[in-house]
Structures are given as C-alpha cells and as structure tokens.
Amino acid sequence: MRASRLVTLLLLLQNRGRMTARQLADELEVSVRTVYRDVEALGAAGIPLYGTAGHAGGYRLVDGYRTRLTGLTADEAQAAFLAALPGAAAELGLGEALATARLKLLAALPAEPREHAERIRERFLLDAPGWYDDTHRVPHLAAVAAAVWARRAVVLRYRRWRAPEEIERRVEPYGLVLKAGRWYLVAGGPSGTRTYRIDRILDVRPLEEGFAVPDGFDLTGYWTGHLAGFRARLHTGEAWVRLTPEGARRLGVTPTGDGWTEARVPIESVDHAHREFLRLGTDVEVLAPAELRARIAETARALATRYEGQPPGGRSRGPGHRPPAPDTRAPG
Template sequence: MRASRLLSALLLLQARGRMTAQELADELEVSVRTVYRDVESLSAAGVPVYADRGPAGGYRLLAGYRTRLTGMTTAEAESLFLAGMPDQAAELGLGQVLAAAQLKLLAALPPELRDRADSIRSRFLLDAPGWFREQASPPLLAPVAAAVWEQHRIAVRYRRWNSSEVDRVLEPLGLVLKNGTWYLVATAVGSAEPRTFRVSRVLTIEQRESFLRPAGFDLAAHWETAAERVETTLWRGRAKVRLSPHGLRMAFLLGPVVGRALRETDHSPDGDGWTTVTLPIETNRHALHSILQLGPDAEVLEPVELREMFAQAAAELARRYT
C-alpha cells in the first residue's frame, strides 16, 4: 500500500510540477505528516525531490527528471474506456483503478501534450444521467460487472416489468449504460438469443461456472439492433394531437421517441396558432399519463378511445378541484 502511494506521489509531482504538502495530502487522501514522511522516503531512495520555501513554495522534482515507472496494470488498462465517466467507473468498482491509470498516462506524456490534456479535461465533461433523475447505483451492479469481466455464469432472481419474479441462469455478455440506467445483455441458459435485463431488477445473484463467450459477438451492434426492436415493438400506436405553441415547445417532456417524430414532421399552425401532429404511443393508458404533462396545451383528437379517456380524466380533475 505504501509503495503504491509513493509511486502516486512521484507521478503527481512529475505530472503537475510544484505541489504543496497539503495538495499532495488531498490527492493521496492522507495526512500532511504522512506526506512529509513519504517525501523523505523518496529522497532517501534517490529521487531528486526538493522543497521550495515560502508562501508560494512546495515540493517539486529536479528539472528534467522523469521516472520510467509508469507501466499500467491490466485492470488500469481495462478501465481506460471509462475515462470520461468517473462516477460510472466508481459504480463498477473501478474508481481508484481509473484514477491511477489516468495519472500514469499524464506522467508519461511530454510537457506540451500534458498541458493540452489538462486543458481538454478542464473544458469537456461527460455527464451520462438525464436531468431530473436521481442517480442511484443498482445494489448488485458490482457482482454483475464482475461476472461480465470474468466470464462466469450467474444464477439470478429477476423482477420483471409486471412485478412477477423469475429465476434465470445467465451468461453475461456486456453492460450498457443508457441515460443513467444500467442494462445487462445476457443469454439465458437454454435460449439462443441474447436478451436485455435491467440491473436494478436483479434481486439476488449467485456465481456459477465459467462459460465460453460467443465468437464475434459485438455488444455495440447488438444494442443498436435491440434498441430499434424495442422502439418498433413498444411504440406501435399513433395519436393525433393538437398542440399550442407552448405545448409544441414543451413536447420534449414526452420523451426522445416522440421528440424524433416531431422533428421529422412538418409543423404548420392553424388559424389559432395550434399545430396538429401525429405522435407514436405505446398504449392509450401510457399516452394518457404522458400527454397529461402538457395540460391545457394539448388536445387529443384520435383515437376516439384515447380522447374519451382524456375527457373522463378532465371531468374527474374538475370535480376534485371544484
């Protein structure tokens, strides 16, 4: 543990130049007194580290000194694909590993490229979860991720969309983070095609024997096909809706599938300034709860059954608030 911390301190000084004892302590999550001892150990080992006195002082390496101890471990190399998502890396149990890998990369870069990398990092940030959604890590994400890494089967109890529970033995092929939600792509034993499971609905998990991953399986290609199939399967219905100008602007609340349909539709306002559009819907019940978000800025014209549901809901709301 201490050897790893000494190497981290050395790489920090190489990557960032002068650092105060407090800055090193904050980065290494130790006390300032521990930093003093670590610097003395580095110096005793022949590392040319010295201190500048005064308010603007700190520790730094002798100009031109560079260590070659920047080789990455296997886990650090595997974590680099999550370099833009530190929170998600932490959820997978790779937070510290990713930080170590990034530090080693910075230390290995020449000064001009290191400055460029720092500049990009200070200007761009990937925040995967959507707005107005509480980010909650599924409690069993770590063991599910371990099964993906290590290629072993898992026996799980899974809660389906209708709240029923089933037992499955799965061969996990990959994890996908979609709009802040983790999904497991896996093949159930006895089934031929991979399916998608929401990780937060995995209730229990038990590690089983290892399995052979299908040759040529492409997670990205599979997910693209599966996502298209889900949209085609779920969004079968259509509803004709009139939207006020404000309702048209707020239609993003209805989700990305509806938003894409609106972008592909010609918007021609009528004499009242309202626009009639055809929206994809899952079911009439789902459409009722979804379109109600727009309040009086939306009027459902078709199908008749859905319009009647809105009339009943409006009457009930009027009775409740009268």
C-alpha cells in the same frame, strides 16, 4: 497500499511541477505528516526531489527527471476506457485505478500534449445521467461485473414488469452497457440472449461454471439491434391532436402559426399516451383515436368533480389560506 501512494505522489510531482505538502495531502487523501514520511522514503530510494520553504515553496523533482513507472496495470487499463465517465468507473470499483491511470497517461505525454490534456480536463465534463435518475442504487453491479470479467455464470433473482414479477434464472453474462445513466446486463439464458436492468436485480449468486460467448457475438452489434427493435416496438400507433404553440413546442412539433396546430404524433399505446398528453394540460386536445379521447375526457371529468367539492375535513380554503409547513424533522 503505500507503494501505490508513493507512485501516485511521484507522478503528481512529475505532471504538475511544484506542489506543497498540503496540496499533496489533499490529492492523496492523507495527512501532511504522512506526506512528509512519503517524501523522505522517496528521497531514500534515490528519487531526486527537493523541498523549499516559504510562500513559493513546496516539493518538486529535479528538472529533467522523469519516472519510468508509467506502465498501466490491468485495472488501470480497463479504467482508462471509462475515462470520460468517472461515475461509471467508480460504480464498477475502478475509481482509484482510473485516477492512477490518468496520472500515468499524463506522465507519458510530452509537455505540450500534456498541457492540452489538462486544459480539456479543467474545462469539459461529461455527466451522462438525467437529472432525476438515481444511478447509485445498483448494489449488485460489482458482482455482475466480476462475473462478466471472469466469464462465470450466475443465478439472478430478478424483478420484471409482467407476471410472475419475481423470477430466478441462470444466465451467462456476456457484457455490461451503460445507457443514459442506467446499467444493463446482456446475458445468455434458456430463452436466448436477453437484456436485464441492473437496478432490478434482487440478488446475484455466482457459480463456478465457466462459459464461452457464442461465436460471432458482438456486444456493440447486439445493443444496436436491441435499440432498433425497442424503437420499432415503442411507437406502434399514432394520435391526431390539436396543439397550442406551447404544446407544439413541448411536443417537438413545428407550429403552423400563432394559433392551434393540428398534427399526427406517434404513440406507444393508449395507456402511455393518456399519461403523456395529460402532462400537457390545456395545451393539447386529442382528436383521435376515439378511445384515447374518451379516456382523457373521463379523467378530466373526474378531476373537475374532485376539485369542485370541499377539501377533506369540510373546511373551505379561502384566498388567504396557507397550507401547513412541511415536517422537516428527520425520521425517528
């Protein structure tokens, strides 16, 4: 652990020039006293660095010195491919390796490209997941990733949408895909190649059995075909609707004027369209299909009946009524 930290300290000084003991301690997540000891160890090993006191002081390497310790380890090379997605690297247990790989890559660059790379890091950040996606509930990701790296079969206990909802299945993990902040496993099994959502895996049991990926299998090609099939299955029907300008904007339809716009829109199913169109409220009127129009009318009548009566408890809520404040006490 200390050897890795000494290399990181050396690369930090090479890439950034002068750094104070406090700055180094913050980067390495250690105490200032530990930095002092590490600097002494590097000096004893013959590394030409020196420190100066005062407001503009700090540690730096002798001008012109460059370390040769820029070769990437296996973990660092894997992490480098996830450099645009630090959150993904961290979920795979490669966060520290990614940070070290970046330092080594920067150290290997000449001055001008290195400065350009630093400007990109400072000014651009890719945060792929959506606002309401909880991407941290993937406790079995590390175990699945280990099986992918080692080409070892696993037994999954998995929760799916249709009955039986919970299944147990032996699969051969071919690869992992990160799509819109969510991890997916592509694996071979008794029914051929399938896709499994990592956050729906209930348990993983690694096996000692190895496997070979089928000849001609390509993860990118499989995923491209999987997405095409998903989109083809997604919208199997259409609805005829009237939209206000706001409804047209929210649905991505080009309005025909300042009033209502009629349009045909693709739908996945009556059930799904029922939920989605209710989100638009009074900004949409469904004209067809008749089943969908009837479902929405039935829901609207139920809502009207519910809100016309008094709230539970029988007390009317007048204009001056204020709802009770939420309980912010911690559970337990």
